[in-house]
Every structure is written in C-alpha cells, then in structure tokens.
Amino acid sequence: ARPRVGYFYSGKKIAQSMADGMVDMKVGDFQSIPVVVNENMSVYDAICQMFLEDVGTLFVVDDHHCLAGVLSRKDLLRSSIGGVDMDKIPVNVIMTRMPNITHCSKHDSLLQVAKKMIDNQIDALPVTEQGEKGLEVIGRITKTNITGAFVALGEEYDL
Amino acid sequence: ARPRVGYFYSGKKIAQSMADGMVDMKVGDFQSIPVVVNENMSVYDAICQMFLEDVGTLFVVDDHHCLAGVLSRKDLLRSSIGGVDMDKIPVNVIMTRMPNITHCSKHDSLLQVAKKMIDNQIDALPVTEQGEKGLEVIGRITKTNITGAFVALGEEYDL
Numbered sequence: 001a002r003p004r005v006g007y008f009y010s011g012k013k014i015a016q017s018m019a020d021g022m023v024d025m026k027v028g029d030f031q032s033i034p035v036v037v038n039e040n041m042s043v044y045d046a047i048c049q050m051f052l053e054d055v056g057t058l059f060v061v062d063d064h065h066c067l068a069g070v071l072s073r074k075d076l077l078r079s080s081i082g083g084v085d086m087d088k089i090p091v092n093v094i095m096t097r098m099p100n101i102t103h104c105s106k107h108d109s110l111l112q113v114a115k116k117m118i119d120n121q122i123d124a125l126p127v128t129e130q131g132e133k134g135l136e137v138i139g140r141i142t143k144t145n146i147t148g149a150f151v152a153l154g155e156e157y158d159l
Numbered sequence: 160a161r162p163r164v165g166y167f168y169s170g171k172k173i174a175q176s177m178a179d180g181m182v183d184m185k186v187g188d189f190q191s192i193p194v195v196v197n198e199n200m201s202v203y204d205a206i207c208q209m210f211l212e213d214v215g216t217l218f219v220v221d222d223h224h225c226l227a228g229v230l231s232r233k234d235l236l237r238s239s240i241g242g243v244d245m246d247k248i249p250v251n252v253i254m255t256r257m258p259n260i261t262h263c264s265k266h267d268s269l270l271q272v273a274k275k276m277i278d279n280q281i282d283a284l285p286v287t288e289q290g291e292k293g294l295e296v297i298g299r300i301t302k303t304n305i306t307g308a309f310v311a312l313g314e315e316y317d318l
Contacts, residue, residue, distance in 0.1 A: 018177045019316050047240050056233075056282075073232040074215075080239035081206050111313045114306050123215075123303075143302035144282075147273050150309045154270045157178050 018157055027113055028106030030149050031127050031139035036061050039068050039092035043084070046091045047076050057124035059137045060095050066134030067103065067126055069095030098135075103128045106139060114146045177316055186272055187265030189308050190286050190298035195220050198227050198251035202243070205250045206235050216283035218296045219254050225293030226262065226285055228254030257294075262287045265298060273305045 035053045037046055039060050050058055050073065060069035071091055079094045080086065103126045104113050113125060127139030194212045196205055198219050209217055209232065219228035230250055238253045239245065262285045263272050272284060286298030 019318060022313055022316075023318050044240065047236060051233075051237065073236055074210075077206060077232055077236050077239065078210065080236065081203065081245070086240070111310065111318060114310050114313075118303070118307055118310055143306045144277070146306040146309055147302045148277055150305055151270065151273050151277055154181055154273075157181075159178060159182050159270060 018153070021156065022111060022153060023109065025110040025149055025153075026106065027104055027108045027110055027127055027139070027141050030110055030145045031106060031141045032145060034059050034126060034137045034140040036065075036137055037071075037091060038063070039095070040090045042087055043076065043079050043089050043091055043094060044086040046071060047080070047086070050076065055140070056142065057140065058091075059126045059140070060091055061137065062134070064133040065136065066131060067098060067101065067128060067137050068092065069097040070101050070124075070126065071095045072123060101126070103135065104141065105129070110141075110146065110149055113141060117143060117146065177312070180315065181270060181312060182268065184269040184308055184312075185265065186263055186267045186269055186286055186298070186300050189269055189304045190265060190300045191304060193218050193285060193296045193299040195224075195296055196230075196250060197222070198254070199249045201246055202235065202238050202248050202250055202253060203245040205230060206239070206245070209235065214299070215301065216299065217250075218285045218299070219250055220296065221293070223292040224295065225290060226257060226260065226287060226296050227251065228256040229260050229283075229285065230254045231282060260285070262294065263300065264288070269300075269305065269308055272300060276302060276305070 035055045036059045037049055039062055056073050058071040062068045075094055102116055102120055102122055106127050124140055124142040126137045127141055128135040129138050194214045195218050196208055198221055215232050217230040221227045234253055261275055261279055261281055265286050283301040285296045286300055287294040288297050
C-alpha cells in the first residue's frame with residue numbers, strides 16, 4: 001500500500017509525483033518487440049536468429065502462433081556444449097515449455113513484473129494476450145527495459 | 160542538476176527523499192561478486208565456469224590478476240557455432256579486450272552506471288580499483304543489480 005502524504009510545496013516539481021510516476025509505469029509503455037521462432041526450428045538456426053535480431057531471449061510458438069516455450073542464451077549455450085547435433089535437434093526439445101513460463105500483460109505494473117524477474121531469476125518475460133487457441137505473444141519485457149525505466153525515472157526528475 | 164524543492168509535509172514519508180534516495184544509490188551498495196578467469200583458460204572451460212557460477216559475464220585477468228578482458232554469453236555462444244576448437248582456443252582470442260571495456264568504481268552513482276549500460280548496450284560492468292600493475296576487479300554490476308535497485312526503491316516506499 002502506497003502511503004498517502006499531504007503537503008504544501010514550493011518548487012518546480014511535486015516530489016510525491018515520483019512515487020506516483022513509478023506506480024503508474026506499465027509494461028506496455030516499456031516493452032520491446034518480441035522475436036518469435038517456430039517450435040520446429042533447429043537449435044542452430046535459433047542461435048543464428050538470436051544473433052541476427054540481437055536479442056537474449058527467443059519466444060517459441062506452435063503452428064497456431066501461440067506461446068509454446070522460451071529459449072535463452074543460456075539454454076542455447078548449454079546445448080552447444082552438450083554434444084547434440086544442433087542442425088537436427090528442434091528447439092522444442094531444449095526450450096523451457098508451457099506451463100512453466102512466467103508471462104505478463106501489457107497492463108501489468110512494471111514494478112510488479114520487475115519483482116517477478118528478481119524473485120524467479122528470469123531475464124525476459126513474454127507479454128501475452130489470450131487468443132482463441134492460446135496465448136499470443138505481443139511483446140517482450142527484459143531487464144534492459146527495467147534498467148531503461150530506472151534511467152527514465154531519474155531523467156524525468158533531472159537527477 | 161537535481162531540483163531543490165522546499166515544502167511542509169504531513170505524513171509518515173518525506174516524498175522528496177525518494178529522489179534523494181535514488182541519487183544516493185552507489186555501485187558499491189548493489190554490486191555482486193565478480194567471477195574471474197585467467198586469459199589462458201580454454202573457451203570450453205570458460206563456458207563450464209559460466210554455468211558453474213551461474214553468471215552471464217566472466218571477467219578475464221592476466222597473470223598479475225589485472226583486468227584484461229570481458230566475456231559474455233553472447234561471445235561464448237558466437238564461438239560455439241563458429242567452428243573453432245573450443246578445447247584449444249584460449250579466451251583471450253575471443254574476449255572483448257582492454258582498453259575497449261567500460262568499467263566503474265564502487266563510489267560511482269548507480270544511476271550514471273545504468274545510463275552507461277543503456278547507452279553502450281552493456282549487460283555487465285566490472286567494478287575496478289587501480290592497483291600497482293593495472294585495474295583490479297573487485298565487483299560486478301549487471302542489469303540484474305539495476306532491476307534489483309528499481310525493486311528496492313519501490314519497496315522502500317511501500318509501492
């Protein structure tokens with residue numbers, strides 16, 4: 001619960017607004033474009049896609065374009081030294097799969113999502129919307145986005 | 160420059176203190192323990208070390224224990240698909256090397272370091288101290304630490 005303080009102020013900034021500003025930050029205002037691959041893509045091609053798009057996490061979808069799994073650099077690096085044939089193995093063998101994936105909505109509080117990232121040691125979450133056949137991936141929220149929000153909060157108050 | 164506002168308040172929290180609190184956050188209060196490898200370690204052993212220590216970035220030191228380079232998951236993943244012999248190639252062939260490394264001091268403002276991470280697209284910085292023979296690595300500051308600071312700021316004000 002946010003403390004409600006009443007005060008009179010003089011100066012160009014209302015100080016309490018910083019806390020309000022932080023509470024008002026929503027996932028949708030800070031999310032990035034998601035990079036999505038099909039679950040039948042090979043591990044090798046997924047690694048190339050990750051470099052091509054310069055992201056740290058890929059979201060894996062099924063043939064209905066619904067969320068099936070998540071692939072991190074860590075998952076791909078593990079399989080690269082694991083002696084598997086990266087050209088043959090599809091990503092759905094090595095991905096973290098539903099329902100073991102933490103996801104969020106664009107309306108969620110950025111602060112709550114940041115807490116989930118810290119508590120569950122997650123680098124990136126898919127931003128999803130419920131579709132007819134499953135969860136559709138509409139965004140990506142990462143620790144880079146949270147770091148950006150931290151910087152934006154400071155800049156808004158000329159810190 | 161931080162705006163100085165004067166006000167009278169009633170309530171249990173002084174609102175301006177949130178901005179002050181953010182400015183007062185120092186790298187040293189949020190840094191993690193650095194994971195360091197010698198520049199002659201093989202790429203394969205470095206990948207194993209990264210999993211063993213569960214970090215996303217390794218710092219590479221020379222025989223004087225001074226900062227020589229940085230290795231990210233991205234660097235290691237690139238070399239793993241690059242057709243090099245990971246058992247034979249030492250990390251100093253593939254690392255990002257001094258002087259092209261952004262580093263910081265434990266006395267630096269966390270907000271300024273967060274800005275550097277965003278502006279230069281860096282996931283982790285070594286926290287260093289000048290030693291007799293070069294820079295000694297005394298800490299590690301990552302986007303996880305910044306995300307943790309964002310959460311801590313919110314929790315301090317019961318948001």
